[in-house]
Amino acid sequence: MTQSTATLQFLGATGTVTGSRYLIEHDGHRLLVDCGLFQGYKQLRERNRAAFPVDPASIDAVLLTHAHLDHSGYLPALVKQGFRGRIHATSSSHELCGLLLPDSGHLQEEEAEYARRKGYSKHADPQPLYTEADAEACLKRFSAHRFDAAVELAQGISARFIPAGHLLGAASIELTVGSCRVLFSGDLGRSVDPLMRPPRPFAGADVLVCESTYGNRTHASSDPEAELAPLIRDAAARGAVVIVPAFAIGRAQGLMLHLARLRQRGEIPRVPVFLNSPMAIDATEIYHRHHDEHHVSVEDCRGMYEVATFVHTVEESKSLNRRHGPMVIISASGMLSGGRVLHHLEAFGGDPRNLILMSGYQAGGTRGAALAAGARRLRMFGREVEIRAQVAALDSFSGHADANELLDWMRSADPVPSSTYITHGDPDASDALRRRIQNELGWRCRVPEHLERVALPDGSAA
Structure with missing residues (x-):
């Protein structure tokens, strides 16, 4: 040749x-x-x-x-x-x-x-x-x-x-x-x-x-909504704050879609859901403009909007840390490499009642990979932060x-x-x-x- x-x-x-x-x-x-x-x-x-x-x-x-x-x-x-x-x-x-x-x-x-x-x-x-x-x-x-x-x-x-x-x-x-x-x-x-x-x-x-x-x-063959629903129900029953580190583009929209469908069917309680990522909010609008590339209906897209309260400003984000559960906070970044989710982790990660839901691939060397592997102390903001909350991985969300x-x-x-x-x-x-x-x-x-x-x-x- x-x-x-x-x-x-x-x-x-x-x-x-x-x-x-x-x-x-x-x-x-x-x-x-x-x-x-x-x-x-x-x-x-x-x-x-x-x-x-x-x-x-x-x-x-x-x-x-x-x-x-x-x-x-x-x-x-x-x-x-x-x-x-x-x-x-x-x-x-x-x-x-x-x-x-x-x-x-x-x-x-x-x-x-x-x-x-x-x-x-x-x-x-x-x-x-x-x-x-x-x-x-x-x-x-x-x-x-x-x-x-x-x-x-x-x-x-x-x-x-x-x-x-x-x-x-x-x-x-x-x-x-x-x-x-x-x-x-x-x-x-x-x-x-x-x-x-x-x-x-x-x-x-x-x-x-x-x-x-x-x-x-190979990925788990389980239904992502069947995997997500009991975690949300159990967390809500004990008044937990659920922190979901999520990629702002793709994963955040998928999570809101599943939460909207579960809520509509009455399979999870109507706990407050907050999307705390201005980028994810804007990305959701872009998904609405490109229906030719995905198979989410207009009605389901509307449900994605209605299921969550959108958090825009830094002050609104800080105010979440003064709230109590039950509530769900979806926030970037998905691998805990930075962003607003770190402040939520600092505020709520020390309470064993709370739940941290890992929803995507965690690259080696990231805080997300360490947490998924069982670490209970994470280096953030120049110091060690203790994590006592429950940690669970959503295996079917890749x-x-x-x-x-x-x-x-x-x-x-x-x-x-x-x-x-x-x-x-x-x-x-x-x-x-x-x-x-x-x-x-x-x-x-x-x-x-x-x-x-x-x-x-x-x-x-x-």
């Missing part, structure tokens, strides 16, 4: 579920697929502060699979450091990034200022990676596209966004480089999901780059395809890829999926190393 001049380099999402970044180089052009933040363990987060592996000014364009920060959150820093190309995304991803990226910059500014004021940073003058203004400048570089529309990027290079489920606007990206077709799965959704339509089956490519978040496990669903998604491939690279997973998950692909599908497959560069095949010769 002859080799083209095209290469693929893995700048992130190797050995971790965060920091999704893939660099394509071909005939003097540089393209970046995803530009995410590293999250979790400190040695990963420190990569956000390191020099970008290539000069940002030398990158011609960025293609974004979806809006979550582990895929989009480094974009303002890239622009701040000299990137002047276009950022290509679906229309919904563009709208959601308009919420996520400025909020990320704002939170970083707040955290830096708080650390400076309280003196718990090792730096005398801690600075954010980027500011809210940097994020606003980054958003001016976006170009929004429809699913399946051809996007011409350079001579001999084009892209197409393919529905991936998982999140509003989420896409797999089919990139044609010369005669080689590369498919980046992005984050794939579930075959059956209360919010999103399933991902489109894999139609084949010369090279596949596939996520493996849940590559070593927005990611599990190992069986990933394999099923691949089975329709025609042509079968000549090379498959497994990324965006913890080491155990990535290697488990690699073994299954090799054993069950017979494909050539491996897990790449961080910063590894591989040659892309000439598709016409494959």
Whole structure:
């Protein structure tokens, strides 16, 4: 097989579920697929502060699979450091990034200022990676596209966004480089999901780059509402405050949908529910504008609005901490990495009557992962906070395809890829999926190393 001049380099999402970044180089052009933040363990987060592996000014364009920060959150820093190309995304991803990226910059500014004021940073003058203004400048570089529309990027290079489920606007990206077709799965959704339509089956490519978040496990088959209802009923009966750390986009909307349906059927008491995330509030409105991407009815969308009291201001958020249960507080962030939920955890986490409901994937090294693993002291605001509340995990609420669903998604491939690279997973998950692909599908497959560069095949010769 002859080799083209095209290469693929893995700048992130190797050995971790965060920091999704893939660099394509071909005939003097540089393209970046995803530009995410590293999250979790400190040695990963420190990569956000390191020099970008290539000069940002030398990158011609960025293609974004979806809006979550582990895929989009480094974009303002890239622009701040000299990137002047276009950022290509679906229309919904563009709208959601308009919420996520400025909020990320704002939170970083707040955290830096708080650390400076309280003196718990090792730096005398801690600075954010980027500011809210940097994020606003980054958003001016976006170009929004429809699913399946051809996007011409350079001579001999084009892209197409393919529905991936998982999140509003989420896409797999089919990139044609010369005669080689590369498919980046992005984050794939579930075959059956209360919010999103399933991902489109894999139609084949010369090279596949596939996520493996849940590559070593399968999801519980239980009904999410059957799982949620008894927890809410029991908590309400003892007057508990239920704190639900939730991703503001996707998970918060799903939780409100299930709570609304349960309340309508009389399966949970009418305890107060608060959505304490301005971003989640705005994201819910975006879901209402894009019914073509999900299968939630207009009536159910209305129920999502009516089930919760929306908390907008900081003062309103603080006032929740002076209330008593029973009540439910849904608040970002989903992995307890920052945001208003930490203040609720500080206020209510010490009472054993209360309940903390973990509702999504917890990346290693995050407070959420520590809490889910049994930790009862969490480092927050420069000190240790004791957690005595009950902790429970909602196993059926994942927005990611599990190992069986990933394999099923691949089975329709025609042509079968000549090379498959497994990324965006913890080491155990990535290697488990690699073994299954090799054993069950017979494909050539491996897990790449961080910063590894591989040659892309000439598709016409494959």
